[in-house]
Amino acid sequence: MRIEDLRVFSVLAETRNLHRVAQKTGLTQSAVSKILQRLEAEFDTRLVDRKGRGVELTAAGRVLVERAADVGASVAQTYAEMAAAKSASAGKIRIGVVPALLESALLPTLARYTARESAVSFRLSVQVSALLFDELKDGQLDLALCFMQDSVVDEELQSDEIGVDRYRIVARQGHRLAHAPTDPRMLQAAKWLLPLPGHGLRQIVDRYFDDHGLTPPQTVVETDASISLLTSLLRNSDLITILTEQMLKTYAGRDLAALPYETALFESRIRLFYRRKTYLSPVVQKFRSTLRDALTAH
Incomplete structure (x- = not known):
């Protein structure tokens, strides 16, 4: 046959x-x-x-x-595992990360690890979560550091719990909403930079306004790129968006400020993903443990 x-x-x-x-x-x-x-x-x-x-x-x-x-x-699955075995034999770790966690979460651990593990090399993919999941399933990645909403379940992947990151509504420093009363109607009237409809982040924003009995806000700029790549647009306009607290602490979040709105909706779980039925080489397992320990210690 x-x-x-x-x-x-x-x-x-x-x-x-x-x-x-x-x-x-x-x-x-x-x-x-x-x-x-x-x-x-x-x-x-x-x-x-x-x-x-x-x-x-x-x-x-x-x-x-x-x-x-x-x-x-x-x-x-066999092709994916053979690709992983080939990569492992060369001492290479293939890891993906969402842009919001690159500078704040992955790079510090990566810098320390490469300094002491000279025989290990990395291939790094920076994408939104959906694309990283596809790369994992196709056997192109060993690990992926992503956000995950509670409702998402994938039978092909499993993950380690890392922690929770909170999203904040942000704007340039000195924005008129920075010291205004915290009224959701003022957010609705503001001009927003948001991902395309259907994106998890966009759904969080839409649900926030729906919970307050309001229609979604005016989206002036929609993008299929990570919002973290467009922060210069926020610094030079009156647009607002939502970013993670970790991203605000990085260079990309400079000159931006969180607006005084608090909501439990703006939270996402950080997880380290890998394929459920696959071979993880000792090299990959060691880095997985190191990364998990480094991030959960914070």
Whole structure:
């Protein structure tokens, strides 16, 4: 049984049409037919029934599709683990981090670690959480330091609890809202810099105003980049946004000030993620423990 045959059969189960399978896989229709015949001969049973211009899966065909999915996942996991093993044998640790935690959380530990572990090298990916999760699942990363909302559950990943970081509503120093009464309606009337709709941070802001019976505020600038990369825009305008308290303490947060609004909504858990079913080399495990201990000690 060939893995590629199972992939083609999975496409056939999805499209129910040999011609469309050929289009999707880049094979000829004749080649697709031969693959189907080979599988039926191998299992000595009919896998599809022809129906008009298409096909319908038999009971055996449905079983094979389920097993093909299992095999595909196993193959993908094998490639991910081999990539991790190759990286480990070279003494390389592949770690991702969200921009808000780069300077305040990861880099200090990284600086101390590289000073004493000269044989270890790092590949660093700085992305938003969703992209880091994808890189982890694809086997491109060993670890990822991210924020996670309580409602998020992912069966492919597991994580170590690091702590909690609070978001604050921030603006440039001297902004008119810095000394104004803390009225949510004033925040609603302000001009905001926010992530695109659907982003976790955007949902937190929208929920804040909804809890106060208000419509979302005016978003003057929307971005798919991390807000932490656009703080110069805040320093040179009257826009407001939300940033973590840790980010405010870094160079990116200079000349910015937290506005006097407190809410438990503006909190996110910091977690160190890795794949649930994977091999973590001793090199990666040692750094994982070091990073976790360094961050939970604060």
